[in-house]
Amino acid sequence: MTQEVRPELQFAVSATFTAEPIERVIAFxxxxxxxxxxxxxxxxxQVPQTLLDPAGLFAGNGNGVNVVLLRVEDVGGVDNAVEIARLAHGAPSRFSQPLLVVLCPPSPGRESEDLLAEKRIEEILREATGVQWMSHREISALYDVPVWNDPEGERLGRVPYTEAGFAALGTSIVRHAHSMRVPPVKxxxxxxxxxxxxxxxxxxxxAGVVLEAGRxxxxxxxxxxxEAGILxxxxxxxxxxDVWETFAAHPEFPLAKRHFATWRINWQSKAASIVEMAAELGxxxxxxxxxxxxxxECAEVEGGAPGAMAVSIPEDPGELxxxxRHLWILDHPVITEEDRRRAASIAQSLDFNREARHAESLEEFIAGLNLRVDFQPLAPERLGRVAQLTQRTNQFNNSGRRRSESEIQALLSGGRWTCYTAEVSDRFGDYGLVGALLVERGEHEFYVDTFLLSCRALGRGVEHRMLASLAEAALDEGVYTVAIPFRETARNKPMRDxxxxxxxxxxxxxxxxxxxxxxxxxxxALRWHPRAAPEALIERKAQPAxxxxxxxxxxxxxxxxTPAQIVAAVRRRGVTPPLQQGPGAPESETEIRLARIWSExxxxxxxxxxxxxxxxxxxxxxxxxxxxRxxxxxxxELSVDDVYAGSLTLGDLARRIDAQLMGLAGPSEYEDLLAEIEGLSD
Incomplete structure (x- = not known):
């Protein structure tokens, strides 16, 4: 997998409580x-105001993710929380970046209204365009926080959660953003x-192999x-x-031969096997x-199969x-109907390729495909699939540009842009929505900003029908020119050809x-006639690394x-050089421990x-x-006054802590005790 170099990613956060402690987690x-x-x-x-403000924090976010952190009790109950969800549902048309709404844990005793709000909010946001939804229950399923709520933090500064709670919350937000922005494994x-x-x-x-619980x-x-679309x-x-006999000997295995799109079971290097399977799958x-x-083997694959990733699994099957569950690269922000049918579609494509190779005449084979291409303006419920195509499509992609649902929605809301989609089927099966055109309509031309077609629909003339249908739409509007930009990438040679x-x-x-x-x-009048490609119209340049x-x-x-591991790592990152030694340096155990907290x-x-x-x-x-801390x-338990004195030093605060640990009334009594101890003699 490759990761694109991107400009600064902004996390814009609007919360119903004091959420600033997540900043350190996100920065980590x-x-x-x-x-x-x-x-x-x-x-x-100020969540409603942030969602509605056309010049506010969310609207001004040009590259990143907008995050709403919502706790039901902070906004006056279920009805107000639901109203915020409705505002979120309509907000993405005003933003260029995706919106993530997170329902955060309630205080003890407020669980019933939280459950009711969650049900109603999910109904509103489940199918919302450009909005992702996450509940604290989903977070807790991945990150088991021993204690979420911190009543003292709530009382002191409306900081409702423990450090572990904020670690889980911040990590989940970053993990979700990662799944939306990093090119996916296929x-x-x-x-x-x-x-x-x-x-x-x-x-x-x-018969001698064993399937343990972890495996x-x-x-x-x-x-x-x-099921999520991975092959x-x-x-x-x-x-x-031997391998297939093993599967046959173990009908209790959840996995079976039919679940695999292809395989290389031989004695060649696994790097070569992956390169071959990639070519076969397109x-x-x-x-x-x-x-x-x-x-x-993992190291050899990463060294020998360009760009492939390899992960060595734990030796202990109980750790599997x-x-x-925490391999971030296999997270899926959205699972579409096309994802669910991808395995079947790939099988259809492989059947197509096998028959095409053995056909006596390629033209007769194509003519007998019963190819159907349904070319239509984008239906709102398919926006997620189009955004997914921009993320997944590499070979038949005229620009390599990736876009989120919110970015596409923002373009379409202006009135000058139109998105067309292509749903494809033939006698081998239904491939679903596999093509898209994002077009800017000018007075004199249709400018095809984005032209995408899934690799599993290539080689049968779908792209020709898409352009012919687009040209017909242009002529219907009195536009006589179609412009198609092309920016070469490392992978889009099929588009160039x-x-x-x-x-x-x-x-x-x-x-x-x-x-x-x-x-x-x-x-x-464009039609596809299977034949050798002509000489390149566009000069080929060296492919970038x-x-x-x-x-x-x-x-x-x-x-x-785990939250504990993340908290410890965040704290370690907070410490720059080690504690310094010398005159005036922290000496007592309390001073040293307190200095460590200050440093973090x-x-x-x-x-x-x-x-x-x-x-x-x-x-x-x-x-x-x-x-x-x-x-x-x-x-x-110290009071706010104990730390808010402008002249308070590390040594002063350490003495206050020691005094409380010894059950003394305060630092003065602690000083008297120290003086008495120092005055003792043998």
């Missing part, structure tokens, strides 16, 4: 993912021996991925007969993920379930793109999958007992977080 994940991230907050509890290749089952089928015999989790996980493949160094090797128990085959085009250079302009009357991809998914799944919160070293929290950059919210670290 930005560093982990090597993303340039900024976090901005709307004014406290195929998972899996090893057999000691991966799909325990044992070696060639040595233990087909059964792997089977079910892969079936869920298949399942096998890459195994084995005798093929996708890039960089759309593959290998799951294997052997780290050496939790590990797999198609455009090169169009006769009668004029060619101009505009910025990074070549623009072909054709007469609509000529395009209206694949962008560097993120390589830390397995580490996240192993080391950063302030993200700078604390070198002196005389250091002042506010002089080092502390502010009111950090003071509240400091009180919460002191309570957690020392089991001591």
């Amino acid at each position: 994940w930005g560093r982990e993912l090597d993303w340039e991230i900024s976090v901005r907050f709307a004014p406290y509890n 195929a998972v290749a899996v090893d057999c021996d000691n991966t799909l089952w325990k044992g070696v089928c060639g040595e233990d015999g087909p 059964k989790d792997l089977h079910h996980f892969l079936l869920d991925q298949r 399942l493949c096998i890459a195994s160094k084995n005798n093929e007969e 996708i890039g090797a960089d759309a593959f993920l290998l799951l294997d128990d052997n780290p050496k 379930g939790p590990f797999l 198609f455009l090169a085959s169009l006769e009668g085009a004029s060619l101009e250079r505009e910025g990074e793109s070549h623009v072909l302009r054709l007469k609509a009357a000529d395009l209206q 694949a962008p560097r991809r993120f390589a830390g998914y397995a580490r996240i799944a192993r080391e950063l999958r 919160l302030l993200e700078k070293p604390v070198a002196s007992r005389s250091a002042n929290f506010f002089d080092l950059g502390g502010h009111s919210l950090l003071a509240v977080m400091l009180l919460m 002191i309570r957690e670290e020392f089991s001591v």
Whole structure:
């Protein structure tokens, strides 16, 4: 997989409570993912205003995600929360970036109204265009927070959640944004021996291998991925007969031969196997993920199959379930009907290719396809599928541009843009919505900003029918020219070859793109005649190297999958250089532990007992977080007055903590006790 280089990603947050503690969590994940991230907050509890303001924080977000954090009790109950959901439903037409609405946990005793609100909000937002919806129950299913609510933080600063709660909340937001913005995996290749089952089928015999509980989790996980549109493949160094006999000997296996789109079961390198399977399926090797128990095989695949990812699964099968649930690269923000039928569609495409190769006449074969292309303006409920095509389609893509639902909706709402879709079927089956055109309508031309066709519909003339239908629409509106820009990418040679085959085009250079302009009357008569492609109209340039991809998914799944692990990692990132030593440096155990907390919160070293929290950059919210951390670290309850004194130093605060730990009335009594102890003699 490859990861695009993107400009700074902005998380714009509007919450019904004090949500600033998630900033450190989001910033932490930005560093982990090597993303340039900024976090901005709307004014406290101003969610409706932020959703409605045409010049506000959400409307001004040009690259990122807009986030609403909603707690029902903060807005006066269920009806008001539902009204905010209705505002969110209609808001994306005003924004260029996707909107994520998160229902956050209620306070103890408010669970019933939270449940009622969740049901009503989900009904409103489930099918909303440009809006993603997430409940705290979904978050808790992935991140088990021992205690969500912090009554003292709520009382002190309307900070309702524990550090672990904010860690789960912030992580879920970043994880959701990641799933929307990183090019998806399209195929998972899996090893057999000691991966799909325990044992070696060639040595233990087909009946001798075992399916442990953890490996059964792997089977079910892969079936869920298949349901979400991922193609399942096998890459195994084995005798093929042994593998299929093993499946036949174990009808209790959730996975069966019919679930795999293709396989390479032989003794060649797995890198070569993945390259071959990618070619067979019509996708890039960089759309593959290998799951294997052997780290050496994983390293060879990443070195030998350009762009492919490989993950070494845990040795302990009991770890497989939790590990797999936290492989971020296999998250799916939206699952469409086309995703659910993808495995069947690929099987149809493979049947198509096999018959085409053996046909006596390609023209007769195509003529007998009974090809049907339903070309229509975009139906609102299919917007998610079109956005998904911009993310997934690489080969037949004229620009390589990726767009979210919100970005497409924003273009269409202006009145000058139209989106057309193509649903395709033939005698091999129904492929669903596989093509899209995003067109800017000018006075003198239709400008095809985006031209997409899924690879599984290539090679049968669908693209020709799409352009012919577009030309007819242009002529109906009195427009006589169709312009198609083309920007070469590492993967879109099929699009380049198609455009090169169009006769009668004029060619101009505009910025990074070549623009072909054709007469609509000529395009209206366009038909596909299978033959060799003509010489390229567009000069071929050297292909760029694949962008560097993120390589830390397995580490996240192993080391950063619980709130406690994330909290510890965020705290470690908060400490810059280690605590300094020397005159005036923290000495007592309490001073050293307190200095560590200050350093983590302030993200700078604390070198002196005389250091002042506010002089080092502390502010009111950090003071509240400091009180919460002191309570957690020392089991001591301090008041706001204990930390808000402008002259308070690290040493002063440590003495207040020690005094409480010793049951003394205050620092003065603590000082008297110290003086008495120092005055004692043998």
